[in-house]
Amino acid sequence: MTVPARIESQISHLTPIMAAIAATNPHDADVRALSIDPSRSVALLAPAGSGKTTQLLYRLLACLTVVERPEEILAITFTNKAAGEIVERVTAALALAASGVEPALPHEKPLYMLARLVLERDALMGWNLALNPARLRIMTFDAYCAQIAGKMPIMSGLGGGRTSDDPRYVYRTAILETLGSVNDESISSELREALESVLGFARNQFELLVPMFTQLLMKRDQWVGEILNINADELSECLSEIVDAEVTAAIQVLAKHGFDTCWDIFSDASGVHDVHSWATYGRVDSTPDGRDFARHAATALLKADNVVRSKVDARNGFPAKEALTSRMNGFLKPLNGDPEISAALITLRDMPDTEYPAESAKMMGHLTLILRYLMANLMLAFDGSATVDFPEVAQRAILSLGAGVEIGDALLDEDRVCHLLVDEAQDTSPGQYKLLYCLVQAWEQDDSRSIFMCGDPQQSIYLFRGATVGQFIETEKQGSFGPKKMEVYHLRVNFRSSPAIVEWNNKIYSELFAGSSFVPSVPFRSNPGLVTVEALQNPMAEGVRVVSLIQDAFKADPNQSVAILVRARSHLKYILPALKQAGIQVSGTDIDPIAESDPVAEVVAMIKALWHQADRTSWLALLRSAFVGLSWEDTLAVSRGHNVIPAALRLPEVTTSLTQDGQARILRLTEALDGLEKSSRGDELAWKARALWMGLGGMSTVDQTELGDVKTVFKLLGTHTATGDLDSPQEFFSALANLYASPKAGVVQVMTLHKAKGLEFGTVIIPSLQKNGGRDDTPLFHWRRLNGRFFLAPNMGGEDAMSPESRLFNYLGSRVKADHHDELERLGYVGTTRPITNLHLLACKDIDDEDKGSSNSLLGAMKRVLASEFVGVDDSAEQVEDRGGVPSKARLDANHTVQTPADCFIPAATNEAMPTENELHDELKEGEGNDHRAKVEGIVYHRFVEIIAKDGLVNWSVGKLRGKGQAVAALMRREGYPIKDIPAGRDRVLRLLTTTLESEKGRWILSAHDQSGQEVQVSGYRNGRWVHRYLDRTFVADGAYWIPDWKTAECPEGMDVDTFLQMIASRYRPKMEEYRSAVIDAGIQLPVKPCLYLPAVDRFLEL
Secondary structure: OOOOOOOOOOOHHHHHHHHHHHOOOOOOHHHHHHOOOOOOOEEEEOOOOOOHHHHHHHHHHHHHOOOOOHHHEEEEEOOHHHHHHHHHHHHHHHHHHHHOOOOOOHHHHHHHHHHHHHHHHHHHHOOOOOOOHHHOEEEEHHHHHHHHHHHOHHHHOOOOOEEOOOOHHHHHHHHHHHHHHHHOOOOOHHHHHHHHHHHHHOOOOHHHHHHHHHHHHHOHHHOHHHHOOOOHHHHHHHHHHHHHHHHHHHHHHHHHOOHHHHHHHHHHHHOOOHHHHHHHOOOOOOOHHHHHHHHHHHHHHEOOOOOEOOOOOHHHOOOOOOHHHHHHHHHHHHHOOOHHHHHHHHHHHHOOOOOOOHHHHHHHHHHHHHHHHHHHHHHHHHHHHOEEOHHHHHHHHHHHHOOOOOOOHHHHHHOOOOEEEEOOHHHOOHHHHHHHHHHHOOOOOOOOOEEEEEEOHHHOOOHHHOOOOHHHHHHHHHOEEOOEEOEEEEOOEEOOOOHHHHHHHHHHHHHHOOOOOOOOOEEOOOOOOEEEEEEEOOHHHHHHHHHHHHHHHHHHOOOOOEEEEEOOHHHHOOHHHHHHHOOOOEEEEOOOEHHHOHHHHHHHHHHHHHHOOOOHHHHHHHHHOOOOOOOHHHHHHHHHHOOOHHHHOOOHHHHOOOOHHHHHHHHHHHHHHHHHHHOOOOOOHHHHHHHHHHHOOHHHHOOHHHHHHHHHHHHHHHHOOOOOOOOOHHHHHHHHHOOEOOOOOOOEEEEEHHHHOOOOEEEEEEOOOOOEOOOOOOOOEEEEEEOOEEEEEEOOOOOOOOOHHHHHHHHHHHHHHHHHHHHHHHHHHHHHOOEEEEEEEEEEOOOOOOOOOOOOEHHHHHHHHHHHHOEEOOOOOOOOOOOOOOOOOOOOOOOOOOOOOOOOOOOOOOOOOOOOHHHOOOOOOOOOOOOHHHHHHHHHHHHHHHHHHHHOHHHOOHHHHHOOHHHHHHHHHHOOOOHHHHHHHHHHHHHHHHHHHHOHHHHHHHOOOEEEEEEEEEEEEEOOEEEEEEEEEEEEEOOEEEEEEEOOOOOOOOOOHHHHHHHHHHHHHHHHHHHHHHHHHOOOOOOEEEEEEEOOOOEEEEO
């Protein structure tokens, strides 16, 4: 960009601030200043370490200085963490401005100046952002889509249910329903034929197709609107344009190198050797015969490694000592494997025909029909499970907003948005981009609204999630989005890394990203730094070298952060043991599956055992767990006693064969199991599992981090046991498999390259460059945009590799693989731009082997720029001794007992019989009436008085309470209070709370008392049934045990207050007497005094 002569804005109060920003550095401060201006729509290209989040913060604050309401600004991020960070930084900036202490450093002053302006605007407009930061609409795409769709539940179809983080089970249900319909005699013949064709491709194995269709459903926003309306004629037009252009270019390359001579040799050979009979046409041109000749010639000239041959022999149809052979070798030798020639020959060999193949068109029709039914079954599966996935929420949000000439009702509501800010724009999916377009479709170029998109195309690494960087690149090239012209700015200064790292990255990626929007960075720091690229002989040597690098890093700076970044956990196989052996503590982020943690594995085994009595493996694992602690020998004895382990535990001949320690442990376990069976909640798997684990002392076997993981498992179990038992075992264990253990405290961070995006570390080590990522399964079809048009090529299975159908599939597949290869290069960029001081790249390879590294490895993606960078390292590695035998196991003592907390409330014992599950309902449950508004107001009021009592009355004032209007309204919305009535309902709740805080009796109830509690549960077995009671508040005062209850009812119009109080007392006296009896049954010896407080009339009733 040409440096502008003046830095100014149409918004005059921002011009001094922009001028202050422009003075901070000579390289890109001008565009930093211009990009915060709300009168401009901006696409900001911000490379790694350039302070993109700071620019977003400045822009947000600048927008706040011009809007009427904070809700007119919408900032969209990709993670909750990013959204939270921006909110925190806004809050911190406002707090600093409120302090009135102006920073001394020049680069800190613009933020202070902006925040001061925001505070002035806040005071003028009465926003009160300090107490209501929720008015800042900073949210993820998923949260925004859910909000939009939720506003219009009928139009969007999102009237209920939850958004599933792992919808694969729902996908599976829809897929199996679709494929299984092949056995349904009522389906159409067209659908049957389509299903049989696809099942034939998978050799009639449903399970081979499930993951393929699952991947399709996860990315359906990329194809669902296109594939259902596609036809072969349009694809042929597209194909013809592409083939003609690429073949012409290849022919020109070969003509430049004199390949007409080569074609003549082949033509002459066709009359001598039958193997060259295909060459009678004798030339390469755009006719079908010419292209067929080119295809055969290219196949003959290319070696297996796709490099042009340097000579031919009898194996290639050119016998020794023949003139034709000498002519051909004389032509080939000077070519010397020229890459340009090889690429041109590959194009001629692999290029598909200009016509879309008939068999491919037929299979495309089959797939289209199946996908229509699959989408219908997916909607039914969503309804049946009361869940949706994120792509569906996004699609329904788009439906609510409307598109084109139709303006959705949700858009009318969202029309308040005047300034749209999008973070990480390079990671948007087609559906998300369409949502943004729908949001701004009615805007105009000259209105006062603005769009701000910031991102870095070189950091787009979420192709597997459906992100398509091409959309942001197209916006950058066109300089517009929707109706708005966009000013495109590039940031250049890198505030993160040392000059050595910045310059190395500039050198590597200027070559790797040649032809893209990559702009070399300018280092801001001046600290020393180091980049090494090392080749090691084997993985064990690599592990030793990683240890050495970490030790050197901490020797140089003990306080720095160190990270090991990998593509997959399997790449740490030899590194983690080496770190452990060296005594280096490691903290892994999304590295270790939660179920592989020992304490969690024991809990999962216990859950499986309780769920299925005949699960021998899980029962034996439970016996060996730390909280049961049976020895290996005793466990073996139990396993031989009976096929069903719970039965074996009860057999006298089994228990007598155990050691004395084993007998004590089995007795402790069986007593706990018997207690569960007798419990009134013994049929609730989630409660039973938690109770058994705690009762056996599980809490004593874990540290705080492990306890968090165990709680996560119990919480997940609770969501999958709504009926008491597992609703869907497969879904629960699938969800469990996708959870990761909480990172433990460690001096070295270990995480995937994807997780490291947005982070920085003092030293970064990226090992195992030569290792591949995940396996790539061949899909049912490839899809991609070619020349701006959606294109599809089905997989025809066992077709010949040179058939028109296979060439089409492989051609489009090569384009898709090229996209993945490009993303792998970008993943390397993300990794090498994380360090501040030191960067170390490691690969297991021979120093001279420049071909090492497959296309699916970082080394393979970057070897053309890294080949000359490698240096050899000779680190000796000793094999870690692997000792066999049964591992010893930490365990609790056999006589371990669990102590009940001193403040635990224990109901009085009863002589009544244990009730059945149908007797667990509270028969005396209070009727809630039909006034939903009044019920919600009561719920919200109760929630706030509970919070006030817990926080302490001294921490709450009427002034603080009045600042909680937004929170009150949010709670009311959550409880389903009618939106249009929320202002009046909110005011009534605040009035009731204010009365309570100003009332002598209200304050007395909320004050600190002896033995006070909130939502105290008491249970009693009365009249043949269990009765469970939740008391709003209890405390001891004036020698009595008080049970106050809050009642928010209003005195009816025309009724005097005394009559109203008599009516309330009469209505609630039976319930309060029941409370009194339950408390007395629970063992309370003091006089019990039930009472009511009615804030609507500020009266206190002692019953």
